[in-house]
Amino acid sequence: MLAELRNVTKSYANGDTSVPVLEGCDFSIEAGETVAIVGPSGSGKSTLLNLLGALDKPESGEVIVAGKNLASLTAEQLAEFRNTEVGFIFQLHHLLPHCSVLENVLVPTLARKASKAERTAFRERAVKLLEAVGLSHRLDHRPGQLSGGERQRAAIARALIASPKLLLADEPTGALDVENAARLAELLAEINRVENVAIVMVTHAPELARKMGRVLELRGKKLVESTGR
Amino acid sequence: MPSLIRNSIRHNWRTHLGVVLGCALASLVLVGALMVGDSVKGTLRAQAEARVGKIGEALLCGERFVPWPADKAKRPAVLARMFFPGKDAAGVLLMQGSAVRSDGKARANKVQVVGVDGDFWKLSPSGSDKADGSVALNERIAAQLSLKVGDELSVYVEKPGAFSKDAPLSGEEAALVTVKARVGRIVGDEDFGRFALTASQVPPNTVFVPLAELQAKVGLGEKVNVVLTFDDPLIYGGGEGGGGLDSLLERFGFRKVNKVSLAGTRDIREPDVIWSLRLFEKFQGVPEFKDLNKDAALRETLSYFEIRLGDLTNNLGAELRSPRIFLDAPIVAAARANESTKLPESPITAPPPGLDSLTYFVTAIEKGAASDSEPRSGGIPAAENQTRSANQGSAPPTGDQALRAKDTAAGMPPLLGSLHSQSTPYSMVTAIDAPASGFVQAELADDEIQITRWLADDLDAKPGDKLTLRYSVMGERRELIEKTRTFTVLAPIIEMEEPHLDSSWMPDFPNVPDKDSFSKWKPGFPFDSKRIRKKDEEYWEKHRGTPKAFVNLKVGQEMWGNRWGNLTSIRYPAGTKREQVERIAAFIDPKALGFRVVNLREQALAATDAPVDFGQLFASFSFFLIAAAAVLTGLLFTFTIEQRAAEAGLLLAVGWTRKKVRRLFLKEGALLALIGATVGVAGAVLYTKAVLAALAGAWSGATGGTTFLFVVNTGTIVGGILGSVLMALFAMWLASRKLFKHEASALLSGNIAEAAK
Numbered sequence: 005m006l007a008e009l010r011n012v013t014k015s016y017a018n019g020d021t022s023v024p025v026l027e028g029c030d031f032s033i034e035a036g037e038t039v040a041i042v043g044p045s046g047s048g049k050s051t052l053l054n055l056l057g058a059l060d061k062p063e064s065g066e067v068i069v070a071g072k073n074l075a076s077l078t079a080e081q082l083a084e085f086r087n088t089e090v091g092f093i094f095q096l097h098h099l100l101p102h103c104s105v106l107e108n109v110l111v112p113t114l115a116r117k118a119s120k121a122e123r124t125a126f127r128e129r130a131v132k133l134l135e136a137v138g139l140s141h142r143l144d145h146r147p148g149q150l151s152g153g154e155r156q157r158a159a160i161a162r163a164l165i166a167s168p169k170l171l172l173a174d175e176p177t178g179a180l181d182v183e184n185a186a187r188l189a190e191l192l193a194e195i196n197r198v199e200n201v202a203i204v205m206v207t208h209a210p211e212l213a214r215k216m217g218r219v220l221e222l223r224g225k226k227l228v229e230s231t232g233r
Numbered sequence: 234m235p236s237l238i239r240n241s242i243r244h245n246w247r248t249h250l251g252v253v254l255g256c257a258l259a260s261l262v263l264v265g266a267l268m269v270g271d272s273v274k275g276t277l278r279a280q281a282e283a284r285v286g287k288i289g290e291a292l293l294c295g296e297r298f299v300p301w302p303a304d305k306a307k308r309p310a311v312l313a314r315m316f317f318p319g320k321d322a323a324g325v326l327l328m329q330g331s332a333v334r335s336d337g338k339a340r341a342n343k344v345q346v347v348g349v350d351g352d353f354w355k356l357s358p359s360g361s362d363k364a365d366g367s368v369a370l371n372e373r374i375a376a377q378l379s380l381k382v383g384d385e386l387s388v389y390v391e392k393p394g395a396f397s398k399d400a401p402l403s404g405e406e407a408a409l410v411t412v413k414a415r416v417g418r419i420v421g422d423e424d425f426g427r428f429a430l431t432a433s434q435v436p437p438n439t440v441f442v443p444l445a446e447l448q449a450k451v452g453l454g455e456k457v458n459v460v461l462t463f464d465d466p467l468i469y470g471g472g473e474g475g476g477g478l479d480s481l482l483e484r485f486g487f488r489k490v491n492k493v494s495l496a497g498t499r500d501i502r503e504p505d506v507i508w509s510l511r512l513f514e515k516f517q518g519v520p521e522f523k524d525l526n527k528d529a530a531l532r533e534t535l536s537y538f539e540i541r542l543g544d545l546t547n548n549l550g551a552e553l554r555s556p557r558i559f560l561d562a563p564i565v566a567a568a569r570a571n572e573s574t575k576l577p578e579s580p581i582t583a584p585p586p587g588l589d590s591l592t593y594f595v596t597a598i599e600k601g602a603a604s605d606s607e608p609r610s611g612g613i614p615a616a617e618n619q620t621r622s623a624n625q626g627s628a629p630p631t632g633d634q635a636l637r638a639k640d641t642a643a644g645m646p647p648l649l650g651s652l653h654s655q656s657t658p659y660s661m662v663t664a665i666d667a668p669a670s671g672f673v674q675a676e677l678a679d680d681e682i683q684i685t686r687w688l689a690d691d692l693d694a695k696p697g698d699k700l701t702l703r704y705s706v707m708g709e710r711r712e713l714i715e716k717t718r719t720f721t722v723l724a725p726i727i728e729m730e731e732p733h734l735d736s737s738w739m740p741d742f743p744n745v746p747d748k749d750s751f752s753k754w755k756p757g758f759p760f761d762s763k764r765i766r767k768k769d770e771e772y773w774e775k776h777r778g779t780p781k782a783f784v785n786l787k788v789g790q791e792m793w794g795n796r797w798g799n800l801t802s803i804r805y806p807a808g809t810k811r812e813q814v815e816r817i818a819a820f821i822d823p824k825a826l827g828f829r830v831v832n833l834r835e836q837a838l839a840a841t842d843a844p845v846d847f848g849q850l851f852a853s854f855s856f857f858l859i860a861a862a863a864v865l866t867g868l869l870f871t872f873t874i875e876q877r878a879a880e881a882g883l884l885l886a887v888g889w890t891r892k893k894v895r896r897l898f899l900k901e902g903a904l905l906a907l908i909g910a911t912v913g914v915a916g917a918v919l920y921t922k923a924v925l926a927a928l929a930g931a932w933s934g935a936t937g938g939t940t941f942l943f944v945v946n947t948g949t950i951v952g953g954i955l956g957s958v959l960m961a962l963f964a965m966w967l968a969s970r971k972l973f974k975h976e977a978s979a980l981l982s983g984n985i986a987e988a989a990k
């Protein structure tokens with residue numbers, strides 16, 4: 005088992021009242037597995053992904069990733085966890101506008117202490133990843149000079165720089181046209197094969213979801229097997 | 234990370250502009266305030282330096298003078314018993330006067346007239362000896378009188394007397410001395426154009442006259458009233474030229490006197506008496522002082538303190554008196570100390586107790602009780618009456634008018650043809666310590682008077698008769714007050730043959746007339762020569778100022794004592810050695826007589842620090858402005874990082890710790906603040922110049938011609954930049970605290986308006 009949610013509850017304060025988003029939610033994924041999560045907007049898909057990636061904390065229930073119960077980790081350990089165990093891809097690319105594509109890919113490595121040799125190794129890996137996502141000709145470009153699809157591919161490279169076991173993609177194609185969306189899904193599937201990374205992808209597009217090994221649907225604050233096939 | 238920050242600043246400069254400007258404002262105000270302070274301080278310091286030049290210590294003689302021969306070898310090695318001038322010292326005659334252009338078209342009233350020689354010019358800031366025997370003006374008076382080199386002017390100074398001009402019986406007003414001169418030079422700040430003993434915003438109007446010329450004009454001989462020394466530790470500390478009290482003390486094995494405790498007035502803390510006597514003795518063992526004659530030195534000291542030592546006729550002993558008429562209180566105190574202090578280590582013994590007396594000039598001695606004014610009630614003796622005549626200011630009523638009016642009012646017309654008169658004019662009366670006198674009746678009571686045969690004959694007065702003394706005293710506002718006091722004649726009448734009865738009791742009045750010109754006296758009191766009879770002139774010719782009556786010392790001091798003293802003589806009996814009396818020199822406190830030793834340089838520089846640091850004052854005035862600028866910087870910074878919340882969220886999401894993200898943002902802020910603060914310094918320069926111009930304008934309105942130096946102090950700039958950067962950074966740290974309480978997901982999605990958990 006690579007990652008697991010056990011009986012997780014999460015709610016957000018809305019004024020004085022607390023609105024539950026997830027309630028008694030369970031989820032698990034094996035290493036190298038790919039899972040698509042679908043569901044209507046506002047159903048809590050991003051919330052679920054944030055919990056898995058330690059970007060947020062549940063009220064109750066347990067989040068266990070790579071054998072670690074996230075609730076037991078300190079702030080520093082959580083940072084290190086985010087840095088090494090998971091890679092995030094957002095609907096908005098969140099590339100730093102003032103850095104080149106290559107620099108953006110290297111941003112996660114800046115969180116670590118590293119020797120000069122290690123930095124060179126990171127750089128080589130970054131170049132290789134950008135090659136793999138088809139951006140070898142764009143290394144020194146600013147995000148502003150890229151197309152939407154290229155930006156998202158740069159974000160994928162950034163998510164993979166630390167060789168995580170788990171890739172969390174929150175509507176990665178949401179801002180892309182159909183053609184680019186298809187290419188991106190293809191890329192993710194290929195990465196899963198080549199790097200053997202498990203992927204949890206939130207998407208609205210059924211044809212993308214179908215490219216994942218398993219499709220789950222968020223309904224009634226819980227994850228259920230998708231019926232939409 | 235440095236490149237991250239650099240890139241970010243380059244990319245976000247528009248958003249950052251606010252932060253930069255906020256910090257620039259803070260630094261402008263802070264650095265500007267400190268710079269204004271530096272400049273004001275620097276200006277004051279430069280003015281102080283120009284004022285005192287290379288002068289270190291100065292001996293200020295008050296209203297007295299010390300000898301200062303042109304021949305350096307003859308100059309005293311020690312002055313006023315507390316000052317060691319050293320061989321490079323400059324003696325200066327400093328006087329107040331006025332100056333008029335020779336065509337009379339321009340005049341300056343408060344003029345500092347300084348008699349100087351080459352030694353003085355060597356003490357100037359430039360240190361170059363400019364003594365060329367010509368008269369020099371400073372720029373201020375030259376401008377005020379519009380005089381150029383070669384023009385002529387007249388300088389007026391008051392002829393100094395030994396006595397205070399305010400003291401009673403000091404004679405007619407002091408004469409004005411005129412120095413006519415051609416302007417030889419006009420001296421700037423470098424050449425003592427700002428020379429002054431005390432600080433002021435503007436230099437005084439100064440005329441420098443060759444010392445010897447001024448000394449000759451005012452009739453002082455080779456004397457000065459200010460002695461200035463070099464501010465040179467080599468001269469002062471090494472004792473090479475004879476200067477350096479501390480080193481001297483040390484060499485003599487005296488307790489080391491702490492230099493700090495000596496700042497200001499140089500106190501001698503060893504028991505003063507022993508110190509002085511021993512010092513004079515020890516001088517002779519020191520090469521520099523081997524020629525110093527102790528007795529001569531002591532005697533010389535007496536002359537600075539203006540004590541005259543006289544031998545009495547008829548071999549009656551010796552007497553202490555003063556050309557100032559009255560013996561100053563510190564001198565009397567010293568005489569008492571001299572009489573009562575035994576010094577086993579000194580070969581000179583204490584003199585026996587002195588006989589005190591106070592001889593005064595009375596306008597009239599009248600027969601009968603005072604009748605012209607009503608007795609006054611209250612604590613004042615009923616016998617003492619007074620009338621006031623406003624002898625103040627420019628137009629005093631002449632004495633004879635006042636006296637005539639009184640005579641008729643008193644109903645005492647001159648008794649023509651009578652053998653005896655009712656009133657004896659213008660006489661000396663001596664108040665004396667009767668029991669100690671040896672010739673006045675010891676039991677002389679407060680309301681009794683003992684008279685001489687001549688007076689008894691003149692007034693037909695017998696023991697038991699009433700006599701009234703009429704005399705003038707100086708009021709608090711320099712007005713003359715005429716008073717009377719009635720006494721009863723005590724037997725016996727003192728015969729004219731009495732050996733003690735002679736004119737030596739009369740103090741050394743200035744302008745005392747010759748034997749045969751009594752009626753020409755100008756004693757400084759109402760003096761009506763018409764009242765002088767033939768017999769008065771004969772008395773003067775034969776007996777001069779021999780007192781005609783004696784009263785009790787206590788009563789005399791009540792009547793005639795004043796702030797210049799209440800004794801005119803202290804007499805020592807026959808057999809007293811002169812050196813016993815001269816020993817008084819060791820007991821006189823020069824400070825009490827107005828001598829001061831000051832470190833002019835330290836004083837001048839200390840004054841530039843005091844009372845408050847102008848920069849700090851200015852900065853604290855500007856505090857709210859600076860604080861507001863810092864708060865503004867913080868707010869603008871928050872604004873920029875809130876706009877970049879998603880960036881922070883991303884960095885957290887990819888594994889940066891909160892601390893690291895926050896530090897990145899703050900580092901960026903610090904860099905912005907540094908840029909802003911540096912920009913602010915450029916603004917501060919302009920700001921400072923504007924403030925200085927405004928200050929100069931404001932001050933010149935009041936005093937004329939203060940130019941400010943623009944002083945740039947690297948420390949101030951660096952400190953100011955650091956200060957404003959730290960302040961801005963603190964404000965940013967405070968402001969950014971809230972933002973970093975949000976979860977990464979909230980920052981990423983922009984849901985940061987929600988309350989942080």
Ligand SMILES: Nc1ncnc2c1ncn2[C@@H]1O[C@H](COP(=O)(O)OP(=O)(O)O)[C@@H](O)[C@H]1O
Pocket residue numbers: 016017025043044045046047048049050051052978979984987
């Ligand atoms: N930080 C937050 N604060 C408050 N409410 C939130 C926050 N994040 C999400 N929500 C709310 O929680 C619900 C689920 O959101 P989300 O997980 O983003 O849904 P989805 O990704 O499925 O569209 C929504 O109603 C959303 O408004």
Ligand SMILES: [Mg+2]
Pocket residue numbers: 049050051174
């Ligand atoms: Mg979502």
